[in-house]
Amino acid sequence: MSRSDKTDKGRRHAATEVVHEGRDPKAQHGFVNPPVYRGSTVLFPTVEELFARRQPYTYGRRSTPTVKALENAIATIEGGAVTTLTASGYQAVTTAILAFAESGDHILMVDSVYQPTRTFCDVMLKKLGVETEYYDPLIGGGIAALVRPNTRLIFTESPGSQTLEMQDIPAIAKVAREKKLWLLMDNTWASPLYFKPFLHGVDVSIQAATKYIVGHADAMLGTITANERAAKFIDRAKETLGTCPGSEETYLGLRGLRTLDVRLERHQKSALDIAMWLAARPEVARVLYPALPGDPGHALWRRDFLGATGLFSVVLKTSEAKAVAAMLDGLELFGMGYSWGGYESLVIPFNPSSYRTATRWTDEGQALRFHIGLDDVRDLKADLEAGFKRLAG
Numbered sequence: 001m002s003r004s005d006k007t008d009k010g011r012r013h014a015a016t017e018v019v020h021e022g023r024d025p026k027a028q029h030g031f032v033n034p035p036v037y038r039g040s041t042v043l044f045p046t047v048e049e050l051f052a053r054r055q056p057y058t059y060g061r062r063s064t065p066t067v068k069a070l071e072n073a074i075a076t077i078e079g080g081a082v083t084t085l086t087a088s089g090y091q092a093v094t095t096a097i098l099a100f101a102e103s104g105d106h107i108l109m110v111d112s113v114y115q116p117t118r119t120f121c122d123v124m125l126k127k128l129g130v131e132t133e134y135y136d137p138l139i140g141g142g143i144a145a146l147v148r149p150n151t152r153l154i155f156t157e158s159p160g161s162q163t164l165e166m167q168d169i170p171a172i173a174k175v176a177r178e179k180k181l182w183l184l185m186d187n188t189w190a191s192p193l194y195f196k197p198f199l200h201g202v203d204v205s206i207q208a209a210t211k212y213i214v215g216h217a218d219a220m221l222g223t224i225t226a227n228e229r230a231a232k233f234i235d236r237a238k239e240t241l242g243t244c245p246g247s248e249e250t251y252l253g254l255r256g257l258r259t260l261d262v263r264l265e266r267h268q269k270s271a272l273d274i275a276m277w278l279a280a281r282p283e284v285a286r287v288l289y290p291a292l293p294g295d296p297g298h299a300l301w302r303r304d305f306l307g308a309t310g311l312f313s314v315v316l317k318t319s320e321a322k323a324v325a326a327m328l329d330g331l332e333l334f335g336m337g338y339s340w341g342g343y344e345s346l347v348i349p350f351n352p353s354s355y356r357t358a359t360r361w362t363d364e365g366q367a368l369r370f371h372i373g374l375d376d377v378r379d380l381k382a383d384l385e386a387g388f389k390r391l392a393g
Protein backbone atom coordinates (compact mmCIF):
# COMPACT_ATOMS: atom_id res chain seq x y z
CA MET A 1 0.00 0.00 0.00
CA SER A 2 1.28 3.48 -0.77
CA ARG A 3 1.35 5.89 2.13
CA SER A 4 0.25 9.48 2.43
CA ASP A 5 3.32 10.51 4.36
CA LYS A 6 5.73 10.71 1.42
CA THR A 7 6.35 14.37 0.82
CA ASP A 8 8.96 16.88 -0.47
CA LYS A 9 12.12 17.23 1.54
CA GLY A 10 11.95 19.87 4.25
CA ARG A 11 8.17 19.78 4.46
CA ARG A 12 6.15 18.45 7.29
CA HIS A 13 4.19 15.28 6.77
CA ALA A 14 0.64 15.34 5.44
CA ALA A 15 -1.10 14.56 8.72
CA THR A 16 0.73 17.44 10.40
CA GLU A 17 0.09 19.87 7.57
CA VAL A 18 -3.69 19.39 7.59
CA VAL A 19 -3.70 20.08 11.33
CA HIS A 20 -1.50 23.20 11.28
CA GLU A 21 -1.80 25.01 7.94
CA GLY A 22 -4.04 28.07 7.67
CA ARG A 23 -4.30 28.96 11.35
CA ASP A 24 -2.31 31.08 13.75
CA PRO A 25 -3.61 30.87 17.33
CA LYS A 26 -1.27 33.67 18.52
CA ALA A 27 -2.90 36.09 16.08
CA GLN A 28 -6.34 34.86 17.21
CA HIS A 29 -6.03 35.67 20.93
CA GLY A 30 -5.08 32.04 21.51
CA PHE A 31 -8.20 30.58 19.97
CA VAL A 32 -7.32 27.42 18.09
CA ASN A 33 -9.40 28.14 15.00
CA PRO A 34 -9.48 31.26 12.80
CA PRO A 35 -12.64 33.37 13.07
CA VAL A 36 -15.22 33.56 10.28
CA TYR A 37 -14.99 36.99 8.67
CA ARG A 38 -18.35 37.82 7.13
CA GLY A 39 -18.53 40.95 5.07
CA SER A 40 -18.77 42.94 1.91
CA THR A 41 -17.46 46.43 2.73
CA VAL A 42 -13.90 46.88 3.94
CA LEU A 43 -13.07 50.37 5.24
CA PHE A 44 -10.02 52.39 4.19
CA PRO A 45 -8.53 54.88 6.66
CA THR A 46 -7.66 57.62 4.14
CA VAL A 47 -8.32 58.73 0.57
CA GLU A 48 -4.74 57.87 -0.26
CA GLU A 49 -5.12 54.31 1.00
CA LEU A 50 -8.42 53.95 -0.84
CA PHE A 51 -6.88 54.91 -4.19
CA ALA A 52 -3.69 52.93 -3.58
CA ARG A 53 -5.60 49.79 -2.50
CA ARG A 54 -2.50 48.81 -0.58
CA GLN A 55 -4.23 47.10 2.34
CA PRO A 56 -4.46 43.30 2.17
CA TYR A 57 -8.29 43.24 2.04
CA THR A 58 -10.31 45.67 -0.07
CA TYR A 59 -13.72 44.07 -0.64
CA GLY A 60 -15.47 40.91 0.59
CA ARG A 61 -15.75 39.33 -2.85
CA ARG A 62 -12.00 39.67 -3.42
CA SER A 63 -10.90 37.93 -0.23
CA THR A 64 -11.20 37.76 3.55
CA PRO A 65 -8.77 36.46 6.19
CA THR A 66 -10.90 33.28 6.46
CA VAL A 67 -10.69 32.70 2.70
CA LYS A 68 -6.93 33.39 2.71
CA ALA A 69 -6.44 30.90 5.53
CA LEU A 70 -7.95 28.01 3.56
CA GLU A 71 -6.34 29.13 0.29
CA ASN A 72 -2.88 29.17 1.87
CA ALA A 73 -3.43 25.79 3.50
CA ILE A 74 -4.52 24.10 0.26
CA ALA A 75 -1.68 25.72 -1.75
CA THR A 76 0.86 24.31 0.72
CA ILE A 77 -0.72 20.85 1.00
CA GLU A 78 -1.37 20.35 -2.72
CA GLY A 79 2.06 21.81 -3.52
CA GLY A 80 1.13 24.72 -5.81
CA ALA A 81 1.97 28.44 -5.70
CA VAL A 82 -1.46 30.00 -5.19
CA THR A 83 -4.97 28.69 -4.44
CA THR A 84 -8.25 30.44 -5.29
CA LEU A 85 -11.51 29.34 -3.66
CA THR A 86 -14.74 29.11 -5.63
CA ALA A 87 -18.37 28.58 -4.66
CA SER A 88 -18.42 24.98 -5.96
CA GLY A 89 -16.17 22.41 -7.56
CA TYR A 90 -17.94 22.92 -10.86
CA GLN A 91 -17.25 26.67 -10.69
CA ALA A 92 -13.58 25.83 -10.11
CA VAL A 93 -13.63 23.79 -13.34
CA THR A 94 -15.33 26.50 -15.42
CA THR A 95 -13.27 29.38 -13.99
CA ALA A 96 -10.02 27.49 -14.63
CA ILE A 97 -10.93 26.68 -18.25
CA LEU A 98 -12.12 30.24 -18.94
CA ALA A 99 -8.82 31.56 -17.56
CA PHE A 100 -7.06 30.15 -20.64
CA ALA A 101 -9.49 29.34 -23.47
CA GLU A 102 -10.11 32.03 -26.09
CA SER A 103 -12.38 32.21 -29.10
CA GLY A 104 -10.83 30.18 -31.94
CA ASP A 105 -9.03 27.80 -29.58
CA HIS A 106 -9.14 24.01 -29.54
CA ILE A 107 -8.99 22.16 -26.23
CA LEU A 108 -8.40 18.48 -25.43
CA MET A 109 -10.81 17.04 -22.87
CA VAL A 110 -10.64 13.56 -21.37
CA ASP A 111 -13.61 11.36 -22.36
CA SER A 112 -14.06 10.10 -18.76
CA VAL A 113 -14.46 13.62 -17.35
CA TYR A 114 -17.10 14.62 -14.75
CA GLN A 115 -20.27 15.00 -16.80
CA PRO A 116 -21.13 18.66 -16.03
CA THR A 117 -17.61 19.58 -17.29
CA ARG A 118 -18.67 18.02 -20.62
CA THR A 119 -21.86 20.08 -20.60
CA PHE A 120 -19.85 23.27 -20.01
CA CYS A 121 -17.67 22.45 -23.04
CA ASP A 122 -20.53 21.39 -25.29
CA VAL A 123 -22.77 24.35 -24.44
CA MET A 124 -20.82 27.35 -23.11
CA LEU A 125 -17.40 26.89 -24.72
CA LYS A 126 -19.07 26.09 -28.04
CA LYS A 127 -21.04 29.33 -27.81
CA LEU A 128 -17.80 31.22 -27.15
CA GLY A 129 -16.16 29.69 -30.24
CA VAL A 130 -13.91 27.21 -28.45
CA GLU A 131 -13.78 23.70 -29.95
CA THR A 132 -13.59 20.72 -27.57
CA GLU A 133 -12.09 17.42 -28.70
CA TYR A 134 -12.57 14.43 -26.39
CA TYR A 135 -9.72 11.93 -26.06
CA ASP A 136 -9.26 8.41 -24.71
CA PRO A 137 -8.23 8.52 -21.03
CA LEU A 138 -5.63 5.80 -21.77
CA ILE A 139 -3.95 7.84 -24.54
CA GLY A 140 -0.82 8.81 -22.53
CA GLY A 141 1.93 10.39 -24.63
CA GLY A 142 -0.09 9.56 -27.77
CA ILE A 143 -2.00 12.78 -27.10
CA ALA A 144 0.75 14.58 -29.07
CA ALA A 145 -0.97 13.41 -32.29
CA LEU A 146 -4.15 15.33 -31.37
CA VAL A 147 -2.44 18.66 -30.77
CA ARG A 148 -3.26 21.31 -33.39
CA PRO A 149 -1.71 24.76 -33.94
CA ASN A 150 -4.65 26.33 -32.06
CA THR A 151 -4.72 23.86 -29.14
CA ARG A 152 -4.60 25.82 -25.89
CA LEU A 153 -4.93 23.31 -23.09
CA ILE A 154 -5.26 19.68 -22.07
CA PHE A 155 -7.79 18.83 -19.35
CA THR A 156 -7.30 15.64 -17.33
CA GLU A 157 -9.16 13.89 -14.53
CA SER A 158 -7.47 10.84 -13.02
CA PRO A 159 -9.00 8.53 -12.23
CA GLY A 160 -12.36 9.41 -13.80
CA SER A 161 -14.98 9.75 -11.08
CA GLN A 162 -17.34 7.12 -12.54
CA THR A 163 -15.27 4.78 -14.68
CA LEU A 164 -11.98 5.17 -12.76
CA GLU A 165 -9.51 5.02 -15.68
CA MET A 166 -6.03 6.12 -14.64
CA GLN A 167 -4.29 8.66 -16.88
CA ASP A 168 -0.53 8.78 -17.42
CA ILE A 169 -0.20 12.36 -16.17
CA PRO A 170 3.63 12.60 -16.46
CA ALA A 171 3.49 11.43 -20.12
CA ILE A 172 0.75 13.96 -20.91
CA ALA A 173 2.66 16.68 -19.02
CA LYS A 174 5.71 16.03 -21.20
CA VAL A 175 3.63 16.68 -24.33
CA ALA A 176 2.05 19.78 -22.77
CA ARG A 177 5.53 21.19 -22.01
CA GLU A 178 6.89 20.44 -25.48
CA LYS A 179 3.86 21.91 -27.26
CA LYS A 180 3.52 24.86 -24.85
CA LEU A 181 0.00 23.93 -23.71
CA TRP A 182 -1.56 24.43 -20.30
CA LEU A 183 -2.18 21.24 -18.36
CA LEU A 184 -5.24 21.25 -16.10
CA MET A 185 -6.30 18.42 -13.81
CA ASP A 186 -9.42 17.69 -11.81
CA ASN A 187 -7.71 16.09 -8.77
CA THR A 188 -10.85 15.57 -6.67
CA TRP A 189 -10.65 11.76 -6.43
CA ALA A 190 -7.20 11.74 -4.81
CA SER A 191 -7.72 14.95 -2.80
CA PRO A 192 -4.66 17.17 -2.18
CA LEU A 193 -3.19 14.35 -0.04
CA TYR A 194 -3.02 11.33 -2.34
CA PHE A 195 -1.82 12.92 -5.58
CA LYS A 196 0.64 15.80 -5.81
CA PRO A 197 -0.13 17.27 -9.26
CA PHE A 198 2.65 19.87 -9.29
CA LEU A 199 5.33 17.20 -8.85
CA HIS A 200 3.99 15.57 -12.02
CA GLY A 201 3.91 18.57 -14.38
CA VAL A 202 0.35 19.86 -13.90
CA ASP A 203 -0.12 23.67 -14.14
CA VAL A 204 -3.55 23.97 -12.54
CA SER A 205 -5.23 21.53 -10.13
CA ILE A 206 -8.93 21.63 -9.34
CA GLN A 207 -10.65 20.23 -6.27
CA ALA A 208 -14.34 19.83 -5.66
CA ALA A 209 -13.73 20.65 -1.98
CA THR A 210 -17.40 19.76 -1.54
CA LYS A 211 -16.18 16.15 -1.47
CA TYR A 212 -13.32 15.12 0.86
CA ILE A 213 -12.09 18.53 2.06
CA VAL A 214 -15.48 19.58 3.46
CA GLY A 215 -16.02 15.88 4.14
CA HIS A 216 -19.43 16.02 5.81
CA ALA A 217 -21.85 16.63 2.90
CA ASP A 218 -22.82 19.98 4.38
CA ALA A 219 -21.32 22.60 2.05
CA MET A 220 -20.43 23.39 -1.58
CA LEU A 221 -16.87 24.62 -2.21
CA GLY A 222 -14.16 24.48 -4.88
CA THR A 223 -10.44 25.18 -5.12
CA ILE A 224 -8.17 26.10 -8.03
CA THR A 225 -4.47 25.74 -7.29
CA ALA A 226 -1.96 27.08 -9.81
CA ASN A 227 1.79 27.06 -10.29
CA GLU A 228 3.65 30.42 -10.61
CA ARG A 229 3.23 30.48 -14.39
CA ALA A 230 -0.55 29.94 -14.34
CA ALA A 231 -1.41 31.98 -11.24
CA LYS A 232 -1.98 35.35 -12.91
CA PHE A 233 -4.39 33.85 -15.45
CA ILE A 234 -6.45 32.26 -12.67
CA ASP A 235 -6.41 35.49 -10.67
CA ARG A 236 -7.66 37.50 -13.65
CA ALA A 237 -10.44 34.97 -14.35
CA LYS A 238 -11.51 35.00 -10.70
CA GLU A 239 -11.64 38.82 -10.70
CA THR A 240 -13.46 39.24 -13.98
CA LEU A 241 -15.96 36.42 -13.39
CA GLY A 242 -16.69 37.52 -9.82
CA THR A 243 -16.00 34.06 -8.42
CA CYS A 244 -16.12 33.86 -4.62
CA PRO A 245 -16.95 31.32 -1.92
CA GLY A 246 -19.38 31.81 0.97
CA SER A 247 -17.85 32.66 4.35
CA GLU A 248 -19.58 29.81 6.22
CA GLU A 249 -18.68 27.29 3.52
CA THR A 250 -15.05 28.41 3.66
CA TYR A 251 -15.03 27.79 7.38
CA LEU A 252 -16.52 24.32 6.87
CA GLY A 253 -13.69 23.65 4.41
CA LEU A 254 -11.13 24.64 7.07
CA ARG A 255 -12.90 22.52 9.65
CA GLY A 256 -13.04 19.49 7.33
CA LEU A 257 -9.38 19.82 6.39
CA ARG A 258 -8.26 19.12 9.96
CA THR A 259 -9.46 15.52 9.82
CA LEU A 260 -8.79 14.86 6.11
CA ASP A 261 -5.80 12.58 6.64
CA VAL A 262 -7.44 10.40 9.28
CA ARG A 263 -10.74 10.19 7.36
CA LEU A 264 -8.99 9.21 4.12
CA GLU A 265 -7.09 6.46 5.88
CA ARG A 266 -10.39 4.86 6.91
CA HIS A 267 -12.09 5.49 3.54
CA GLN A 268 -9.13 3.81 1.82
CA LYS A 269 -8.99 0.80 4.13
CA SER A 270 -12.73 0.16 4.00
CA ALA A 271 -13.03 0.77 0.24
CA LEU A 272 -10.23 -1.70 -0.49
CA ASP A 273 -11.81 -4.29 1.80
CA ILE A 274 -15.26 -3.95 0.20
CA ALA A 275 -13.85 -3.73 -3.36
CA MET A 276 -12.02 -7.06 -2.84
CA TRP A 277 -15.12 -8.61 -1.32
CA LEU A 278 -17.21 -7.42 -4.29
CA ALA A 279 -14.63 -8.69 -6.81
CA ALA A 280 -15.11 -12.20 -5.40
CA ARG A 281 -18.93 -12.09 -5.61
CA PRO A 282 -20.61 -14.18 -8.32
CA GLU A 283 -23.00 -11.29 -9.13
CA VAL A 284 -20.12 -8.93 -10.06
CA ALA A 285 -18.51 -8.89 -13.54
CA ARG A 286 -15.70 -6.50 -12.59
CA VAL A 287 -14.61 -3.89 -10.09
CA LEU A 288 -13.14 -0.56 -11.25
CA TYR A 289 -10.71 0.64 -8.57
CA PRO A 290 -7.05 1.45 -9.32
CA ALA A 291 -5.97 0.37 -5.82
CA LEU A 292 -6.94 -3.25 -6.65
CA PRO A 293 -3.94 -5.25 -7.91
CA GLY A 294 -5.90 -6.57 -10.92
CA ASP A 295 -7.10 -3.15 -12.08
CA PRO A 296 -5.77 -1.99 -15.50
CA GLY A 297 -4.69 1.32 -13.88
CA HIS A 298 -2.99 -0.29 -10.89
CA ALA A 299 0.62 0.16 -12.12
CA LEU A 300 0.10 3.89 -12.84
CA TRP A 301 -1.64 4.33 -9.50
CA ARG A 302 1.23 2.67 -7.63
CA ARG A 303 3.80 4.70 -9.52
CA ASP A 304 2.20 8.16 -9.09
CA PHE A 305 -0.33 8.16 -6.23
CA LEU A 306 0.14 8.13 -2.46
CA GLY A 307 -3.16 6.47 -1.63
CA ALA A 308 -6.68 5.63 -2.76
CA THR A 309 -9.95 7.10 -1.57
CA GLY A 310 -13.43 5.69 -0.99
CA LEU A 311 -14.88 6.00 -4.50
CA PHE A 312 -15.02 3.07 -6.94
CA SER A 313 -17.41 1.35 -9.33
CA VAL A 314 -18.52 -2.15 -10.17
CA VAL A 315 -20.20 -3.68 -13.19
CA LEU A 316 -22.82 -6.28 -12.34
CA LYS A 317 -23.35 -9.34 -14.51
CA THR A 318 -27.01 -8.48 -14.92
CA SER A 319 -28.58 -5.38 -16.41
CA GLU A 320 -32.12 -6.43 -15.47
CA ALA A 321 -33.65 -3.13 -14.37
CA LYS A 322 -36.24 -4.52 -11.91
CA ALA A 323 -33.70 -6.70 -10.13
CA VAL A 324 -31.17 -3.84 -9.86
CA ALA A 325 -33.88 -1.50 -8.52
CA ALA A 326 -34.89 -4.12 -5.92
CA MET A 327 -31.27 -4.39 -4.83
CA LEU A 328 -30.68 -0.63 -4.53
CA ASP A 329 -34.10 0.48 -3.24
CA GLY A 330 -33.83 -1.78 -0.22
CA LEU A 331 -30.35 -0.73 0.95
CA GLU A 332 -30.41 0.62 4.50
CA LEU A 333 -26.91 2.02 5.00
CA PHE A 334 -26.03 3.09 1.44
CA GLY A 335 -27.87 6.25 0.41
CA MET A 336 -28.67 6.89 -3.23
CA GLY A 337 -27.60 10.31 -4.41
CA TYR A 338 -25.01 12.39 -6.20
CA SER A 339 -21.84 13.77 -4.74
CA TRP A 340 -19.48 11.78 -2.44
CA GLY A 341 -16.58 12.40 -0.07
CA GLY A 342 -18.69 12.74 3.07
CA TYR A 343 -18.71 10.36 6.02
CA GLU A 344 -21.68 8.46 4.58
CA SER A 345 -21.83 5.56 2.15
CA LEU A 346 -23.51 6.05 -1.21
CA VAL A 347 -24.40 4.18 -4.38
CA ILE A 348 -25.68 5.30 -7.79
CA PRO A 349 -26.40 3.34 -10.96
CA PHE A 350 -24.91 4.91 -14.11
CA ASN A 351 -24.50 4.22 -17.82
CA PRO A 352 -21.28 5.46 -19.47
CA SER A 353 -22.42 4.63 -23.01
CA SER A 354 -24.93 7.48 -22.73
CA TYR A 355 -22.24 10.19 -22.71
CA ARG A 356 -18.95 8.82 -24.09
CA THR A 357 -17.91 10.06 -27.53
CA ALA A 358 -14.17 9.33 -28.01
CA THR A 359 -14.30 5.80 -26.58
CA ARG A 360 -16.91 3.06 -26.36
CA TRP A 361 -18.23 1.49 -23.20
CA THR A 362 -18.73 -2.19 -24.02
CA ASP A 363 -19.81 -3.67 -20.67
CA GLU A 364 -23.35 -5.00 -20.76
CA GLY A 365 -24.10 -5.31 -17.06
CA GLN A 366 -25.40 -2.49 -14.89
CA ALA A 367 -22.65 -0.18 -13.60
CA LEU A 368 -22.87 1.02 -9.98
CA ARG A 369 -20.71 3.65 -8.32
CA PHE A 370 -20.03 3.24 -4.61
CA HIS A 371 -18.71 5.68 -2.07
CA ILE A 372 -17.54 3.83 1.02
CA GLY A 373 -18.11 6.02 4.04
CA LEU A 374 -16.88 5.70 7.61
CA ASP A 375 -19.38 3.00 8.65
CA ASP A 376 -18.10 -0.38 9.88
CA VAL A 377 -17.43 -2.57 6.83
CA ARG A 378 -19.14 -5.56 8.47
CA ASP A 379 -22.43 -3.66 8.47
CA LEU A 380 -21.89 -2.40 4.92
CA LYS A 381 -21.25 -5.96 3.69
CA ALA A 382 -24.39 -7.22 5.43
CA ASP A 383 -26.40 -4.44 3.73
CA LEU A 384 -24.94 -5.41 0.32
CA GLU A 385 -25.38 -9.12 1.01
CA ALA A 386 -29.11 -8.53 1.56
CA GLY A 387 -29.12 -6.42 -1.62
CA PHE A 388 -27.63 -9.30 -3.64
CA LYS A 389 -30.42 -11.56 -2.33
CA ARG A 390 -33.01 -9.08 -3.66
CA LEU A 391 -31.06 -8.87 -6.96
CA ALA A 392 -31.41 -12.64 -7.36
CA GLY A 393 -35.17 -12.28 -6.84
Ligand SMILES: *Cc1c(COP(=O)(O)O)cnc(C)c1O
Residues within 6 Å of the ligand: 088, 089, 090, 091, 093, 114, 157, 161, 186, 188, 189, 208, 209, 210, 211, 220, 221, 222, 339
Ligand atom coordinates in the same frame (compact mmCIF):
# COMPACT_ATOMS: atom_id res chain seq x y z
C1 LIG B 1 -18.49 16.71 -7.65
C2 LIG B 1 -17.41 16.90 -8.64
C3 LIG B 1 -17.19 18.15 -9.24
C4 LIG B 1 -18.08 19.33 -8.99
O1 LIG B 1 -18.07 19.75 -7.66
P1 LIG B 1 -19.36 20.50 -7.02
O2 LIG B 1 -18.80 21.07 -5.77
O3 LIG B 1 -20.39 19.46 -6.83
O4 LIG B 1 -19.78 21.56 -7.99
C5 LIG B 1 -16.13 18.28 -10.12
N1 LIG B 1 -15.34 17.23 -10.41
C6 LIG B 1 -15.52 16.01 -9.86
C7 LIG B 1 -14.60 14.90 -10.22
C8 LIG B 1 -16.57 15.81 -8.98
O5 LIG B 1 -16.76 14.60 -8.46
